[in-house]
Amino acid sequence: xxxxxxxxxxxxxxxxxxxxGSWVRARRSLWRAKWPLGALVLLLAITFAAIFGPxxxxxxxxxxNIIMRLKQPMQTDRRGQNTFFMGxxxxxxxxxxxxxxxxxxxxxxxxxxxxxxxxxxxxLGLVAGYFGGWLDALVMSLADIQxxxxxxxxxxxxxxxxxxxxxxxxxxxxxxxxxxxxxxxRGQTIAQREKEYVEAARALGQGHAxxxxxGILPNILAPLIIIASFNVASVILAxxxxxxxxxxxxxxxxxxxxxxxxxxxxLLAGHWWLAVFPGAAIMLTVLAFNILGDWLRDFLDPxxxxxx
Amino acid sequence: xxxxxxxxxxxxxVIAGVTVITFITLHLGGDPTYLYVSERASEAEISATRxxxxxxxxxxxxxxxxxxxxxxxxLGDSLIYRTPAIGVVLERFPATLELTFxxxxxxxxxxxxxxxxxxxxxxxxxxGGIMLLALxxxxxxxxxxxxxxxxxxxxxxxxxxxxxxVPLLEPLFAGDFAVAWSNLPHALPYLAxxxxxxxFFSMARTARLVRSxxxxxxxxxxxxxxxxxxxxxxxxxxxxxxxxxxxPVITMLGLEFGFLLSGVVVVETVFSWPGVGRLVFNAINHRxxxxxxxxxxxxxxxxxxxxxxxxxxxxRLDPRIRLR
Numbered sequence: 001x002x003x004x005x006x007x008x009x010x011x012x013x014x015x016x017x018x019x020x021g022s023w024v025r026a027r028r029s030l031w032r033a034k035w036p037l038g039a040l041v042l043l044l045a046i047t048f049a050a051i052f053g054p055x056x057x058x059x060x061x062x063x064x065n066i067i068m069r070l071k072q073p074m075q076t077d078r079r080g081q082n083t084f085f086m087g088x089x090x091x092x093x094x095x096x097x098x099x100x101x102x103x104x105x106x107x108x109x110x111x112x113x114x115x116x117x118x119x120x121x122x123x124l125g126l127v128a129g130y131f132g133g134w135l136d137a138l139v140m141s142l143a144d145i146q147x148x149x150x151x152x153x154x155x156x157x158x159x160x161x162x163x164x165x166x167x168x169x170x171x172x173x174x175x176x177x178x179x180x181x182x183x184x185x186r187g188q189t190i191a192q193r194e195k196e197y198v199e200a201a202r203a204l205g206q207g208h209a210x211x212x213x214x215g216i217l218p219n220i221l222a223p224l225i226i227i228a229s230f231n232v233a234s235v236i237l238a239x240x241x242x243x244x245x246x247x248x249x250x251x252x253x254x255x256x257x258x259x260x261x262x263x264x265x266x267l268l269a270g271h272w273w274l275a276v277f278p279g280a281a282i283m284l285t286v287l288a289f290n291i292l293g294d295w296l297r298d299f300l301d302p303x304x305x306x307x308x
Numbered sequence: 309x310x311x312x313x314x315x316x317x318x319x320x321x322v323i324a325g326v327t328v329i330t331f332i333t334l335h336l337g338g339d340p341t342y343l344y345v346s347e348r349a350s351e352a353e354i355s356a357t358r359x360x361x362x363x364x365x366x367x368x369x370x371x372x373x374x375x376x377x378x379x380x381x382x383l384g385d386s387l388i389y390r391t392p393a394i395g396v397v398l399e400r401f402p403a404t405l406e407l408t409f410x411x412x413x414x415x416x417x418x419x420x421x422x423x424x425x426x427x428x429x430x431x432x433x434x435x436g437g438i439m440l441l442a443l444x445x446x447x448x449x450x451x452x453x454x455x456x457x458x459x460x461x462x463x464x465x466x467x468x469x470x471x472x473x474v475p476l477l478e479p480l481f482a483g484d485f486a487v488a489w490s491n492l493p494h495a496l497p498y499l500a501x502x503x504x505x506x507x508f509f510s511m512a513r514t515a516r517l518v519r520s521x522x523x524x525x526x527x528x529x530x531x532x533x534x535x536x537x538x539x540x541x542x543x544x545x546x547x548x549x550x551x552x553x554x555x556p557v558i559t560m561l562g563l564e565f566g567f568l569l570s571g572v573v574v575v576e577t578v579f580s581w582p583g584v585g586r587l588v589f590n591a592i593n594h595r596x597x598x599x600x601x602x603x604x605x606x607x608x609x610x611x612x613x614x615x616x617x618x619x620x621x622x623x624r625l626d627p628r629i630r631l632r
Contacts, residue, residue, distance in 0.1 A: 144318070145325035148612055150566045153604045156573070157330060160592055160600055161337040233447065240449050241574045245589055260452060264578070272459050279452030287447040294443075 036295035039288040046285055050103040057097035058085070061254045065092035073273050087273040089259075090266055095273065098254040099281055105166065105248070105255040106285060110236040113170045114228050117177025122224060124178065125185025126212050130193060136186070143179045151176035152238060159247040166249055169242065173235050180227055188220035222300040229293035233286045240282050256282050315619055319612050326608045327378060330601055331371050339363060343597050344387065383605065384598035388591065393602035397584055401606070402477035404576070404583035408568050410503035415510035415564070420557070422511070423518025424550065430523060438515060445512025450571050454505040454578035461501060471580040473498050502579040506571045510564050517560060521553040528552075558625065562618035566611040 049056070069092035073085065086095040128139040155172040162168045192198060193216070201211045242248050243257025251258065256278040263274035334340050341358040349357075358364050361384075362373055377383060386393040426438040462470035474495040479487035525531065526549055534544045576585030584603050591599035 141321075145322050147563075148319075148322040148325075148608075148615060150569060150607065150611060152573070153607055154329060154333065156588065156592065157333045157600060157604055158336070160595065160597065161333055161340070161343065163337070237447075237449055241451065244449075244451050244574055245577065245592060247592060257449075260449075260455065263455065267455060267458060268463070270459075270463060275452070275455045275459065279449060279455065282449050282452065283444075283447050286449075287443065290443055290447055 035291050039291040039295075042284060042288045043292070046103050046107060046281075046288075049100045050107045053100040053104060057094075057100045059094040059097045061093060061098040061101045062252065063093060067092065086277045087271075089262065089274055090271075095259075095277055098259060099256070099277055101254040102256040102259060102278065102281065103285075105243075105253060106236050106239060106257075106282065109166060109169050109173065109239045110232045110285075110289075113174035113235045113239075114177060114231045116170060116174030118181050118224065118228055118231070120175070121178035121181025121183075122185045122217075125182035125187075126189050126216065126220075128182065129186035129189030130208070130212055130216070132190075139182060140186070143182055146176075146179050152241070155238070155242060156245070156247060159242060164247055164250055166253075169239060169248060172242075173238055176238075177231055177235065180231070181224055184223050184227060185220060188223065189216055192216045192219055226293060226297045226300060229289055229296050233289035233293065236282065236286050236289070311623055312620065315616055319616050322612050323609065326605065326612075327375060328371070330604055331374055334597065334601065335367065340597070343595060378605070383602040386591075386599040386602075387596040388594050388599065393596075393598040394606070396599060397587065397602045397606050400582065400584045400587050402475070402481060403473060403581060404569070404572055404585060406477045407499065407503055407506065407576070407581060407583060408565065408572055410499050411506035411510070411568050411571075412561075412565060414503055414507035415514055415568075418507070419511040419514025420518050422515040424522055424545070424553075426515065426519040427522035427526065428545070435519075439519075442512040442515045445508050445515075448508065450505055450509055451574045451578050453508055454502065454575050457501045457505060458578070468497055468501050470501070471498075473582055502575055502581050505578070506568055506575050509571065510568055513564070514557065514560070518553060518557060521556045522549060525549045525553045555622070555625065558618065558622050562611075562615035565614050569607055569611060 071088040073087040128136040158172040240257035244261045259278040426435045429435045458470045461467045476495045534548045573585040577589045
């Protein structure tokens with residue numbers, strides 16, 4: 001990582017020429033403060049939709065209504081009472097209600113899969129880094145194998161054999177994530193292993209498990225949390241792609257990826273709202289996690305920001 | 309040479325790992341015979357299929373037979389096409405490679421200049437704009453971008469065709485350069501939307517990587533030396549900074565290529581591109597396990613060999629690696 005001073009020196013003439021380094025810094029901090037805040041608000045709203053979806057959704061997301069099929073957004077029903085805020089799909093189901101329900105699948109799968117993968121990876125990384133030897137070699141060569149081929153393909157095989165469903169999605173995507181955590185946890189653990197506090201704990205007779213959990217783990221958590229935030233974003237994208245391929249949740253459960261898959265048949269007829277809204281929901285959720293990840297990195301690990 | 313043999317061995321190890329994992333996955337759901345027969349199949353039909361496919365044998369024997377078949381290029385017959393699965397996959401491979409290469413080209417051609425531009429304008433609005441674009445690129449689901457492109461550039465403005473393909477690589481592989489050359493202008497419009505869709509994510513990642521790598525290089529002493537020697541800005545950036553900022557980008561290329569390949573599965577489906585991706589999609593819908601398996605293994609083989617090639621290239625470009 002480059003240090004900011006050297007940076008300043010290299011870019012000196014131009015930065016000085018702008019004659020307002022403080023203005024740049026102020027704007028940058030504003031930029032950084034504004035976006036994460038927006039991302040957080042957005043994520044809270046999506047979480048709210050995921051938890052309370054059934055009570056806030058205007059309609060039953062699976063209720064079909066052939067008379068009201070393929071209504072454009074903001075159209076009302078015949079009595080002019082209920083507005084279909086985001087229109088209806090080919091079976092006359094309310095797109096907005098389905099969108100609210102869909103938040104459930106995306107968020108649950110994204111967060112739980114990362115928790116599963118993160119826990120497995122962190123555990124293996126801690127153990128491998130702490131004990132070293134053949135255990136370390138074994139874990140790291142497993143990691144190399146997994147990194148050497150695109151995991152989404154294996155997830156496809158896995159879901160095809162085990163069938164669709166939230167639990168299988170979480171397993172397929174979660175297991176794919178452990179490598180990153182294992183590598184980082186291992187590297188950090190090796191760096192911590194020889195520190196005085198570990199030796200002190202050992203001298204006081206604390207067992208390996210105790211040292212790992214109460215000593216080392218809290219000290220290596222920051223980079224893992226940063227990775228986790230970005231990771232939720234990429235898992236949500238992968239889940240949407242798998243649902244789009246028909247490998248996600250069963251068709252009776254509304255999901256964003258599934259809605260996009262259904263929209264494909266209506267696309268040529270120009271029913272744009274069926275594709276635009278669920279896709280935007282995915283993008284905004286992923287964007288929010290990415291922005292939050294950037295901010296967490298700045299906040300938790302200032303060393304990483306120097307190089308941008 | 310030591311590096312070469314070590315990496316070759318490692319690649320073989322990885323490929324063996326891939327086959328073990330696909331094999332285990334196939335058996336995760338219990339007796340795989342049920343994946344091959346229809347739901348209405350009688351008990352006699354099921355046991356006949358089981359015996360024919362060898363699923364009544366012990367697992368170890370089954371794996372050895374599977375591995376033996378793999379070495380001979382035999383991964384069973386596709387259930388849809390009733391011909392060897394590997395042949396069906398190979399037939400579609402040129403279309404996928406074409407798309408992936410094209411996407412890679414776009415990602416690099418846009419990502420590298422954008423990253424350099426952002427680094428040179430560090431902290432200024434242009435940098436912010438490019439980083440915002442990169443953030444968007446990493447957040448948009450590729451297939452959604454594809455759908456949006458179809459809606460706008462395809463259906464509304466009618467700039468580009470929304471599906472179809474004119475073959476480029478097949479005539480090239482057949483040694484027919486004239487045909488490939490004359491096909492080129494007709495092929496590009498079909499390639500444009502799908503490859504841009506796949507490229508967008510990688511472009512964003514490349515831009516971010518080049519930017520941070522450039523920023524790091526720009527702060528080094530030799531850049532200051534070059535500047536103080538009075539070299540032109542252009543010379544400093546192109547000959548001194550970019551040359552060194554390249555290295556992390558090259559390491560990433562292999563992984564990125566694999567990433568593009570897996571993005572292809574979804575995007576090919578969106579654009580009805582006649583490659584392996586759409587084949588996998590159809591195979592999924594028809595539960596054609598041998599075909600999915602063959603595709604996964606083929607993708608992994610390509611991915612592993614590309615990574616191998618990239619590593620060797622890297623070792624050539626960066627003498628420090630060879631010393632280790």
